[in-house]
Every structure is written in structure tokens, then in C-alpha cells.
Amino acid sequence: MSEPSRDPRPIPRGSKVCRRLFGPVDSEQLRRDCDALMASCVQEACERWNFDFVTETPLEGDFTWERVWGPGLPKGYLSAGPRGIQDNLGGGRLPSSSPALLQGTVQEDHLDLSLSCTLVPRSPERPEVSPGGPSTSQGRKRRQTSMTDFYHSKRRLILSKRKP
């Protein structure tokens, strides 16, 4: 990437810091563990957002996913970066997932589309679940996620005892 000669912080010749700590590393095992952990990350995200991020298809769940058209999106979401290349390798699955959305614009549609999600009440399908409170279920149409969704804050007892 950058020329080594321009590195402002070169590694000193014969640096003692360059060392392996726990013996040889098994590349095969690294690959297997990496794949397994990535799969579990994808699975967690899939359950969290009821969205299949591999095939980019919405699933059943709390969130309703809908396509958003290109013009209103910030540029960063539209670029055909590595993700766009991957999409092409994936084999044109996006148009097939919902052809109705591709009306009109034919050229490179999948790059100009994005998805937005909204948290909707599930009550429409089974109104008997909350007969008394249509207003409350309407009220939580959109909910923004916050850090607390990911981390539970809790107080801990610090330092069990103090030496006299």
C-alpha cells in the first residue's frame, strides 16, 4: 500500500517485540473458527432484525422492511464498492426478490435501492390479543434502537475487601 520508506513509525531492525507467544498457529483451525463465529454473528443479527443479511430478504418479525429509492439516500449508501461487486457475484438475486419494486428504472437498480425498517405492532393479524389498547400499539410505530439494547448496565460490587 504505502512505501515502507515513508513509514513514520518503522519497526526497528531486530526488534525483540516481534515474537510469537503461543507456538505455531493452525491456519486451518483459524479459518474454521472464523467461519463459525461469522455465521453466529450473522445469525444473531438475523434474529435481532428479522432480516436475512446474506440473501438480503426480510423475515417474519417485529420489523417491517421496505425498499427506499435511491434519490433520497446519502451518497455513501449508493456506491458500488466491494459490496456491489459481491452482489454481482451473488447472481442477481435482488431483482428477483421483489420485482414489483423495480418498476421504471432498469439500469443498475440494485445499487440505487436500500432498505429501511420500521418497528410495527403485530396486532393487525390478531387484533384479539390487545383489544383494549389499539392506541398503545399504534403509538410504538417507530422505535429507535439505543446502546442499551446491546449492553445491560449494572452496578458491580467492586473490591471485595480492603486490606487493613
Add this chain to the structure above:
Amino acid sequence: MELLCCEMDRVRRAVPDGNLLHDDRVLQNLLTIEERYLPQCSYFKCVQKDIQPYMRRMVATWMLEVCEEQKCEEEVFPLAMNYLDRFLAGVPTPKTHLQLLGAVCMFLASKLKETIPLTAEKLCIYTDNSIKPQELLEWELVVLGKLKWNLAAVTPHDFIEPILRRLPQPSEKLPLIRKHAQTFIALCATDFKFAMYPPSMIATGSVGAAICGLQQDEEVSSLTGDALVELLAKITNTDVDCLKACQEQIEVVLLSNLQQFRQEQGDGSKSEDELDQASTPTDVRDIDL
């Protein structure tokens, strides 16, 4: 273009923002959110089967040496340790992956905090090429996923300036106190018993230990002893007894590190050069307890 190249040497940084450092809302917000970024459990007991506490110390020492040799920003190392601890608190990991994880965590922390971050290639060389840049990049995604992309963790460093600004110190003593406090913070990050403490407590204890240590040689503070601890505890809403205990633990860690250092020096097996590289940011040796 040429002018730009000339400026590459030194990292330019903004002056401290007094409005932020003196505003109580900033400190309060830091105190409110800091615990979100603590590891969720003591993972040697409940998660890890292969990794032992001494291995964490080995990888932490190596990471500190890399950060030192690369002259990373002070907060890179503690932040990287925070990532490592949070990852290990959730994912059972074989010990052969530990150095790779340490490299990944430094990679991420450096990108978050530095103008010129560490490169993947360089970090791989520091592992004696036991891992490849491609592996580092793949595991970067794994670690990001497991940390839920929450990288802007609160570290003890975030509290140092707000604390120092609230102490009645003569300003010319502040750089020395700050430097020593940073050294204590780095020491704490290498020791697992501090991994679950709130960063504010480590920062407060480190400032306390720094002032107490320096006070023996010269007058650096008008406040000492209990009065100092009480003021420090008040600044970060910490329990006074907890803070005293924390400060004592920090001093114990310093002592054991000093003993280790003297032993190594006594062995004569290492050159002075090497010892300088391996030591923490300032001269911990100069601190006399």
C-alpha cells in the same frame, strides 16, 4: 504536496477544550455510560477453558510493548485490552488464537484513536509472521461483530483530564502527575484484576497513586492523604473505601512490577536498551513508594 510531507512527521493535535473539561455534564455522562463497556463476566471462571490468567498477562505485555515501540497514543493500549476482555467474556477461545486477537484489538483501537493507525502488515510482523494480514482482516470482522460494533468504549484516560482540572494543583505539576497516572493505567490494563473495575475508579486511583508517589520527593499537591482521597472520590462519585482499596492495589501492582524489573536487571540477561523498550511509558522505576 511537499509541504504536506513535511508535516507528516509530527501528529498535529487540538488544544484541550476547557469548555468540555470543566463542564460537569461531560463528566456525568461519562460516569453514566462507562459500565456499558465492561466485560460481562470474569471469563476465566465462566467462559474460557484453554486460556489462563498468565496468558492474558503475556499477550497484554506484548501488546504494551508493540504500542510503546510504535509510539501509539496512550489510550490505544487500554482500549485494545477492553476489546480483548469483552471478546473473551463472550467467546471461548483456544490459546493459539490469543495473539491474533490481541493484534486485531490493537488494529481496531489504533484506527479509532490515531491519525496514522497501525497497519495490518506491521502487526503481523510483530507476531513474528505467525498470522497473515488476510487473517487479521477476517478476524477484525469477527471481533467487530462480537463487540456489536461498539468500539467507542470509555477508558480510564477519558477521566484523567476532567479529574486533574478539578484538583487544586499548581499547573506546572500537572504534566508529571498526568504522565505517572497514565503509567498506572497501563499497568492496570495488564492485570486482569482491574478488568472489571469501572474506568473512572482506575483513573481516580491512578491519579491518587501518582500524587502520593510523587509527593514523597517533592511537593506536588497542597492536598494529601485522606483529604486528597476524599476529594478524588467526590469528583468521580466513588466510594472512599473502594477508592483507597483500588489505590492500594495499584501500588501493589507497581511494586511487583518493580521487583520483576529489578530481578531482570539483576540477571543481567537483558540489555538496558531492551529494558527501556519493555517498560511502561514513563519511568516507573523512578516512583518510590
